[in-house]
Amino acid sequence: MSMSRATELTLLNWVNTFPLDSEVTTVEGLSDGTVFAKMIGNICPDYATIDLQQNIGPSKWISNKRNLESVHKLLLRYIAEKCPNLDSLAFESKIDLNAIAEHGDSQETNKLLTMFLMAAVEGPKNRDYISLITTKLDTPAQEEIKTIIMRANATIRPSADTKESQKAPDKDNDLALEEAHANLFAEYEALKKKHADFMTRFERLTISHEDLIQYSNEADARLKALQDTGVGDHADHMKNQVERILELEDIIAAQEQQVEADRVLKEKQIRELISLRPMAALLTECQDELKVVKVENLNLIKKANKVDHYIKKLENHTSLQRENSELRERIDLLEDNQKDYDKVHEENTKYKLTATEYGSRFQEQELDIVELSSQRTALKQEIQILNERISELNERQRHDEKFINELQEQMRTSLGALSPVSAVPGQVGLSLEEELEQVEETPTHSLENVRLKAELKLLQNSIGNSKITQLNIELAQSERIKKQLEEKYQELLESHSVGQQQLNEILDNISGEKNESIIGTRKLFIEASQELITTKSKLAKLQVELSEREHELLEKKSSSETISDTEHDKIREIKGNNNTLASDLQAELLTLQDKYNTILADFKSQKKHLDHVKLMQYPDNDMALLTGEKLENAGSVQSLNNQNTQDEIFETNEHDKTIQPNEQKPKTLSKENVNILSLTSECQIKNLARENALIATAWYDLTNRIQSNHVVLQRRQEAPKSWLNKQRQMVDTTGRR
Secondary structure, rough: OOHHHHHHHHHHHHHHOOOOOOOOOHHHHHHHHHHHHHHHHHOOOHHOOOOOOHHHHHHEEEEHHHEEEEEHHHHHHHHHHHHHHHHHHHHHHHHHHHHHHHHHHHHHHHHHHHHHHHHHHHHOOOHHHHHHHHHHOHHHHHHHHHHHHHHHHHHHOOOHHHHHHHHHOOOOOHHHHHHHHHHHHHHHHHHHHHHHHHHHHHHHHHHHHHHHHHHHHHHHHHHHOOOOOHHOOOHHHHHHHHHHHHHHHHHHHHHHHHHHHHHHHHHHHHHHHHHHHHHHHHHHEEEEEEHHHHHHHHHHHHHHHHHHHHHHHHHHHHHHHHHHHHHHHHHHHHHHHHHHHHHHHHHHHHHHHHHHHHHHHHHHHHHHHHHHHHHHHHHHHHHHHHHHHHHHHHHHHHHHHHHHHHHHHHHHHOOOOOOHHHHHHOOOOOOOOHHHHHHOOOHHHHHHHHHHHHHHHHHHHHHHHHHHHHHHHHHHHHHHHHHHHHHHHHHHHHHHHOOOHHHHHHHHHHHHHHHHHHHHHHHHHHHHHHHHHHHHHHHHHHHHHHHHHHHHHHHHHHHHOOOOHHHHHHHHHHHHHHHHHHHHHHHHHHHHHHHHHHHHHHHHHHHHHHHHHHHOOOOOHHHOOOOOOOOHHHHHHHHHHHHHHHHHHHHHHHHHHOOOOOHHHHHHHHHHHHHHHHHHHHHHHHHHHHHHHHHHHHHHHHHHHHHHHHHHHHHHHOOOOOHHHHHHHHHHHHOOO
């Protein structure tokens, strides 16, 4: 039964009399079930529901349907328990909750509102709701509600099933309600079918009746018109009309038969519809489940797509792993080839370095040969000059000897008369001083001649032999000491040309210093060997660390499967740095070994030279001078070697610092090195100071003697007595010698 718009508005106004959160203006605002839940809670708080679902997604109508179903069940339970006279209304009024939830159907909503109105008016609190209707609604709305209530009461009728259910309260109320609902629904369907049949027949009959009335009116109008015209006999016309009426009656009978057939078909379809309704409800549930399953299926499809994507990614990863393994094998092969190439390249560089070194050495040796040849020619020229000077001195000596012989002859002639006086027997046992005192006033030509001969001989020996021996020694040692000893050689040449007689004293002093220099050289040799051993051990440690780093690098290469090109470049750079470091260390080790060999050779040569000097003992002054010169040369070589050894020690220390910048040396070793260096430097300073003092004194004495000899040769007999006595004493000592 359809309801008008006025009825719908009246029911909405009645709904707004309840205490709601907001006013309801349309029927669609009731489709979610929240308003109905508040209404049933206001009618009876015991039947209030709070488990309403809120959903704003595409499945909103499903949650609305579930809310409406829960509210409808509570309403039916309330009617069964509180309003038993409304059972027929509740079970006969079939409400389509799907239409309300999904489309907001106004007719189905009005049916549900009518049930709520009847439950409120017939319930225990009916007076309150009747007073609200009479006070809050206007008169037309009250009249409309009255008609709605009357219309609903007309459909209500008591049933024997309800009475029996009241008489037998021990039965289950839900089962009784379901049974009564089934019976009433069957009766309702039968009556509804009959009512529909009657209504269709009535509508068709009314239509045909209206058509007949219209046709009759038209026929009457025509008949009246014919009567008014007064035209002859109308028998034919009447006959035609009667025939037409009969035809129309036949048509009506056929239509009635068709209506009856349609009614039978409609009943059949209604029965089929009744049988299909539970299937339709099941179909709606299945559709709801189908929508949920579709959503789940979409999620599963997404997951399956993800799985396919991951599978493809895994396949790509496996292919990349295979490619990486192949590339790693190729890299290993290339690294092996690179190592071989590096070895060959290092060997070639070593060969080139050795070739360049040999070339530089050959050039240096050629230059040394040229220099030595030039020095040899210079020395030959000096020897020639010295020989010329010796020849001049020999000529002067011969001239002096002639002059001395003449003087001796003069003395003999002058002393011939004095010989008896000098042969007095009482003067035989006099000493040298007494004889000199006695002969002070006598001429001293013979003594002067003897002294001059001794001085000439001494000068000849000192000037000739010392120069020749010194030049021979320097020439023999020039191949080894080379450029480092040139300045020392000049100093020694000048000092030995002057220091003739003081070399014996210097030889005695040097004998103690010789042992000190040997001890210092041995200490430096031991220190150099220790430093070399430490450097070798450090180099071994560095090689071990290098091998460990290479091993770690290989492990990291094997562990890192996915590595970028930049990381490959970094690893190659690190490996190149390690190779360069190893090559540098090896080159430095070779240089250290060369330095060690040179130091060892110097030490051996110095030791051999010093032993040779120590064993050679010459009795005369020339050999002593040669020994002194050798010792001084050895001392100079020793000092220079000590200096070179110290420089090499400092270079090795700097090399250790470059090899291991973060490694600290032991404090004890550094202190010992500092102490040893300080001792060696102090010894060298003392030796040089002593040597300078001796050379200075010798130089001073020799210059004085040369000047005095020059004065004596010039003045001869005009010398003072004190100086003459001193010279006589020297001549007597040399004469006794």
